[in-house]
Amino acid sequence: MRRIKRAPVEIFNLAFLDIISCAFGAVVLLVLLAKNGETDTQAGPNNLSVLLDQVLAAQLQVELLQGALSDKQQELAQAQARSAAVTEQLKALESSVPRAQQTLQQLQDKASSLRNEIRQATAMLNVPKSTDKPSTEVGGIPTDADYVVFVIDNSGSMVDGAKWNKVIAVVGDILSNHPQMKGFQIIAADGSFLYAGQEGQWLSDSSSMRQRALDRMRRFTGGGSAPEVGILRALDLYGKTQGKVSLYVFGDDYRRQNLDAIVTEITARNTDAKGDPRFRIHGIGFYRPQGGDAAQFAAFMQAVAKRNRGAFVGLAF
Template sequence: MKKSRSPVEVFSLSFLDVISCAFGAVVMLILLAKNGEVGDYSQEANVADISETILALSEAQTTVETLEAELRAQAARLQGAQHDGASNSTEAQQLEVKVARAQRDLQELTDQASGLEDTLAQRQQAAISVGDAPKRDTEVGGIPVDSDYVIFIVDTSGSMKSMWNKVTSSVNEVLNNHPEVKGFQVMSDNGDYLFAGSAGKWRADNTAQRNMTIRIMQSWRGSSNSSPVEGIETALRTYGPSTNSLALYVFGDDYSGGSYDVTLANINRLNTNTSGKKIARIHAIGFRKAKRSLGRDSLQFATLMTEVARRNNGTFISK
């Protein structure tokens, strides 16, 4: 007789135990995985690295932009410097052209001055003439030495002192070309006297007096404003009314005074007597340093004294 088998139950207690254990194991694994340390290659680590990279990239871009701005500024300055350099080069070329033109003009003026110096030298050779000349020789600039009284009006400024030996030698030369006078006097262009004690008087004419005058002049320290007008006017006011035959010799190298017209009018008024005749001959001798062209002040002196001499029966010559 066959034994009957009991039916097999799939979901028996043992099976459920195994399943429960397996499920518990999975749960434990999940819990352990969540509570474990984050590895180097976790998602959060990757996000942090990316953030840092983005920040560094942003900073790098800012630095690049700053450097680009500085580079543009440097380029602008370089371009400006190049422009200024080109401008300076153009100005330098223009100045070179102007300098060359000025040199040509200077050479032309030098040639003209040389010609004038030759003419003056020729006139100076005939500048002194002895005798009674009613009018000056306008062709040769002759200076008549027929006056009984002579006054020397000498510029004592620094520029004249630099060639003082030449000045005193010229005074001595003119004085010696007057064979004999009744009296003479020496004044500065300001109207101050070489011999203060003889103001308004005449120095006696003799060899001793002439020699002493030149010797004292060598160390004369008179003041000056580089204008002969005061000396001329003082001489005419002081000696003109009481002197019949008078000559004024003006020695100078420049003129710092005012209007020519006013000066000429004042001198003409003081040098004209009641009968309308001239009281004194007024001569002038202009000086300048050797090898030096006439400056503006020297030209003004020459212009003024040429006209003064012309209007007062005198002569202007240049040394």
Template sequence: MKSRRAPIEVFSLSFLDVISCAFGAVVMLILLARNGDDGQFNDVNQVSTLLQSLNRAEANVSSLQSAIATQDAKLQQAQSSTASNQRQADNLASAIARAEQDVQALTDKSSGLEQIKERRQRAAISTNTTEQRDEEVGGIPVDADYVIFIVDTSGSMKAMWEKVLITMDEVLNNHPAVSGFQIMSDNGEFLLSTSSGRWRADSPSQRRTMLAAMRTWGGSSNSSPVEGIESALRIYGPKTSSLALYVLGDDYSGGSYDDTLASINRLNTNRVSGEKIARIHAIGFSRSNGQLTADIVKFSTLMREVTRQNNGTFIAN
């Protein structure tokens, strides 16, 4: 006989317990969830506001970057302007320095011209006066019928060439009229080779021509007047008994003073009468800054003695 099973009850007490516990857990989770922190970004409006703020911040950053770029451009422009202004200031300072040098040069030229004029007015000695120079006045005798200029054409003299030309003009004006004149370099070369060994006839136009030729004269020089003096005495000494040499220079590069003086005196002495053939004068030029160099001292030492022994005058210009 088959045993009968007890019927299964779905809604038994155990089942209800389980259901109740599960329901309670769900309720508890709901309660806990509602009492918890929802966070900052669970609201759509807040997210939208944050996005708008972010967009504005990005726009502000872009604007600031543009402003920074503009300021950088202005800074670079200002720096360029400053550099340009500095260059202009430097150029202006250089121009001022050059102007001051020009003023000083003009002042030196004016001073030299005034000195020459003063000496001429004070001390010019006319024809047929004493054979001895006046030591107190320092005048240059102007009684010669023929005149030769021996001019140092070295670089140091070319640096003050305008002063040399002014002096030449003044010395020529000391001689209202001569029978003839010539211009030679300190090496004995003629200013104009077409008249080598001959005299240039004296006239206002001839004087202007020779002075104009001197402006572009590129004659060679060894910064010693000895060769020019000796050449002039050899060529023109036998041709006249009324001769004057004017030596214009600033340097003497030669050796023994005694040997040089002996050579010049021998050439400048008439063998028959023992008298001097030519008066030898000298004008010594100094640098525009007044610096007294060893070369100038040597030239002055030599020419003072040459002029003293040959009835001439030495003038420091």
């Protein structure tokens, strides 16, 4: 019998290698999975701490933002309160505008009335050039003087309230009606000067000097009612002035009893070598509703003006 040869058995054939490779791959996969599990387990607590810090930081940021929001809300409330207050003030101002306009209109009307009175009082300031004497029929006051002296009663009754403003306005109006004037001076009825230290001198005539003098008059108060004192002092200090001089006496009260003697003294002191008055002396009387004796002042100044080529004008107030 013929023996059949068998092929040799190969232990490490392709199938065996496939099995071994798969088993090795499975082992490697298990090792990798086991290592990944350990890494996740060990890294877990650290990740939790980081997340917790982030949460706390976020909460802190939220609190800060809430605080800032609260501050802004307070600022907004304050701004709204200020806006409401400004709105109320605006409403109050708007409501006061009509009253202010009404008051302004009243003041303008009063100022217009005052200007009319001044114009009426000085409307007779020119006289015919053919004579040097004022017209006694119209009470005109000539305005061709080279120098003007004011003797003004600045006692309490004259400087009371708006009356003193009227006195200052009349002074300004008389100055403006003397276009050829070279100088002027302002003296209180008691003989004190508006500008102390200027006794016997003239204030140079200019628009600025006139305005400064009128402004200074607002504080020129506190004298007495004795116009003859100021008149006589003016005659003594300025009696030798070369040129025409007009003297204006302002007052609302006079209580001396010996009027004739005083008028005679003033007239004698004002007479030059030819027997003519050196100064024209005019009187401006202001009405005084209570107390005092405005009528006697008027009588006194009418007598003085008549003897010294002047005129007397009475102003109601």
